[in-house]
Amino acid sequence: MRSIQAAILTEPNTPFKVVQAELMPPKTGEVQVKIAASGVCHSDWHVVTGDTKHPMPCITGHEGAGVVVAVGEGVNRIKMGDHVTLSWTPDCGECFYCQHGQPNLCETYTEPIWQGVMLDGTPRLYWNGEPVYHYCGLGTFSEYITIPEQSCIPIDKDIPLKVAALVGCAVATGVGAALYTAHVQPGESVAVYGAGGVGLNVIQGAVLAGATTIIAIDTNQEKMLMAKAFGATHTLIAGNDTVKTIQSLTHGRGADHVFESVGLARLQEEGLEATRPGGKLTLVGLSPMGTPTNLPGAVLTRTEKTVKGSYYGSVSPKRDFPNFLEMYRAGRLKLDELISREYRLDQINEAYADMLSGQVARGIIVFD
Known part of the structure; x- marks a missing residue:
């Protein structure tokens, strides 16, 4: 056992509590990583509010990078001293989805990850003798973590680890949504609802794809300045005339692609309206579990609009994370x-307060 500091949630709607916990060494097929940095992401906040149901107590944090300090038996792809960025969708390479080019949907790891345990059905972190569950199979709000080998993507050692951490969620989810889920093409128009960490990366993905009209929509004026810096050609403060303005910027038709990166049903519904006939609405933001969305079937049929979910930007982490870092x-x-x-x-509770206020593009927890 290794004694570590970790930020734990004991129940929904309570602050994070930094405690001294015990971390087990890696078992077969697992590695232990010393965390260097972990991004502050809204998906973890859904666990805090209870909008995402998860076994408690738990350790959240799913956007991280660090250095491998121990390896278990049978580990052959990762070695001691490797610098790694972390994937919260490890893939086995052998199941139906992995074999069909959708490793982000790997059926081997999906169920245990959402139960907060490893493949053997148990967690690796304990506090006061009781198990602590790993959000997304990681739990990067911790000095060290023990995780599956498949969650580790080796990177070159000259890449700053706090930069590499962001690739594991915000970058993969946003850039991937534009490039791999929606397949934005050169010359197309894009509208992005929400200019937070994920939305800014959707904008970056649209730039990489060659979109010529990129419209960012948010309620926060500071986010509009960020969106411009990341490649938006137009910025809109959300209001009653948002759809009409999007249409006016896209020859009266609506955008070829609309991305909803917030996870609000009303924005998903508005996004469909802002999508041109024959265009595509891509849902990137994580909605609270059980949230209903009214996307009228008659409209979809008569206008041939496509609605598609994007899980982790449809990325293949082993392929795409090194590519993103080369970019x-x-x-x-x-x-x-x-x-x-x-x-x-x-300062983790302060970090989430800043995120919720819209003051930051991405906050990041940095470890010594």
Whole structure:
């Protein structure tokens, strides 16, 4: 056992509590990682509010990077000292979905990950002798974590680890949604609802794809400045005339692609209205579990609009994470600019308050 500090949730609608916990060493097929940085993502906040149901107590954090400090038996792809960015959708490479080019939907890992345990059905973290469950199979709000080998993507050691951490969620989810889920094409128009960490990366993905009209919509004026910096050609403060304005910027038709990156039903419904006939609405934001959305069938039929979900940007982490970092090296992907503020682990509640206020593109917890 290794004694570590971790930020734990004991029940919904309570603050994070930084405690001394016990971490088990890696078992067969697992590795232990010393976390260097972990992004502050809205998906974890859904666990705090109870909108995402999860076994408690739990350790959240699913956007991280660090250095491998131990490996279990049978590990052959990862070695001690490797720098890694972490994937919260590990893939086995052998199931139906992996074999059909959809490793983000791997059926081997999906169920245990959402139960907060490893493949053997147990967690690796304990507090006061009781199990603590891992959100997304990771739990990166912790000094060290023990995780499946498949969750680790090796990276070059000259890449800053706090930058590499962002690739594991915000970048993959946003850039991937534009490039791999929606397949935005050169010259197309794009509207993005929400200019937070994911929305800004959808904008970056649209730029990479060659979109010529990129419209960012948010309620926060500061986010509009960020959206411009990341490639938006137009910015809109959300209001009653948002759809009409989007249509006026796209020859009266609506956007070829609309992305909803917030996870609100009313924005999903508005996004469908803002999509041109024959266009595509891509749902990227995570909605609270059980949230109904009214997407009228008659409209879909008569206008041939497509509605598609995007889970983790439809990425293949082993292929795409190194590619994203090469784009960063080449100056084609803005990653340093995503980090608005750094926090210590004991400032995690402050970090989420800043996120909720819209003050940051991405906050990041940095470990010594």
